[in-house]
Amino acid sequence: MKPAAFDYFAPKNIEEALALLGEHGYDAKPLAGGQSLVPTMNFRLAQPTVLVDLNGIDELFFIRESGDGLRIGAMTRQRAVERSPLVQRRAPLIHETMPHIAHPQIRNRGTFGGSLAHADPASELPALAVTLDARLRVQSSRGERWVAARDFYLDLFATDMQPDELLVEIAIPDLPARTGWAFDEVARRHGDYAMAGAAATVTLAEDGTIAAARLVYLSVGDFPTQAVQAEALLTGEQPTAALIRAAAETAAAQDIDPGSDIHASADYRRHLAKVLAGRVLARAVERAKMTADDRR
C-alpha cells in the first residue's frame, strides 16, 4: 500500500504547470486535492511517473462574482465552497450539496475542479455542473477553450480534456428568475459514495406552468445522466403531484440504464432514481413558487 516512485514538480503558476504537462504528456498527472488520486496511487491502480502538484498555484484558488454568476478557481477547496456566503447566495444548489461530499476531513483537501476533472460517475459535482449549465475553462500551452459541462463528460473517468490540458476555472451561471433547486442522494453510510443521487432545477412561467426543468443523476451510469424524457414530460405543464410522479417514473424507467455492483442492484438503483426524482422535483417546485412569491 505504498505509491510507486514518481518525479515531483511543484510549479508556482499556471504557465509552469502547463509547460510540465506539455512536456510529460500521458506520463504526468496533475495533483489537486489528491483525495481520489492518492488512494489509487496507494493501491498502485495509478502509477504516474510525474506528478505536477497544483497546490502552490495561488491563482487557482478563488471564488468571485461575475456579471452573470460565479467564477470558481479549479483548486478552491471543497470546504471553502461549502462555507462561502457567495456560493450560498448565488449558487444555492451547490451550497446544499457540498455536505454530501465525503467528510469534512476530505473536503478540507479535496478541490472543486479536481472532482470535476476526475469524472467519477458517483461524485456529486459533475452532476451539479451539468444541472447548472456550468462552463469549464481548460488551458494548455497551445491555448485555452471553454467547454460546456454537458459536453465535458465522455465516459467512465473520461473527459474531453487532453493530457496536456488543465482545468483552471469554472463558470456557474445564475439561476433564472422563478427557479427552484434541490439535491438528494442515498448512501449506505453518511459520506460514502451514493448508490444514486439526483439534482433538479425547475423554472416556473408567469402562469405557474413549468417553463424549464432539469433533472440529472449521479451514480446510475458512466457519467452524469440527464433525464431528458422526464424533463420533456414536465415542460409546459402545471407542476402537480401527479405530474411529478409521472416524470419520476419516466426518468427511472426510460432515462437511465443503471448497472449492478456490490453496493446496489440495477433494480434497486431504478427504485432509488424514482424516489429521488420525486423528492428533488417536488422540492424544486416548492422553492420556485417561493421565489416567485418573493418577487410579487
Place this chain on the structure above:
Amino acid sequence: MSRSIPITVTVNTTEYSRSVEARLLLSDFLRHDLELTGTHVGCEHGVCGACTVLLDGAPVRSCLLFAVQANGREVMTVEGLSTGPNPEQMHPLQTGFWDAHGLQCGYCTPGILMSIVPFLEENPDPSEQEIREALSGNLCRCTGYQKIVEAVQVGARLMRETAK
C-alpha cells in the same frame, strides 16, 4: 526517480528538516522518520480516518498527502494534544475519553481526537446529531460509537469549563 527532496515541517511546534522521497506519505513520514507513532495507519485510502492530523489547523488524512506537500507547513498530531505524560496533563477531550470509556482497543482514537478537537473549537456545545455527523469520517470497529459520543459530550463540557 527516487531522488531525495529536502523539506522542513513544523510538527507540534518543533521544526524538523529531513530529506524524503516524493512518494513518502505524510503518515509514514510522521511515524517512521519522526517516530511519532501516535498517528495510526488503518486503511491507507482515506476511509477510516485513523491517520487524521491537523495541517495548518484543519483536519486532513495524512495517508492522502505526500510529506513533500507539508514542506513549510504546520502539522499537529495527537502527541501535540497533551502538555505532558501525566493524566492531569491530558487535553480535556482526552480526559473526556478517559472518563466516559470512549475507547476499547484505541486504534481509531488518535484520528477521532484530531477530528473532534477542531470541531469543538468551532462548535463548543454541539447536539448529539452534530457530534455523530462530526464522527462520521472516523471508523471504530469496537465500540458501536455510543461511548464515543458520550466521551465527546464530556470532553466538550470540560473544554467549555477550561475556556472559562
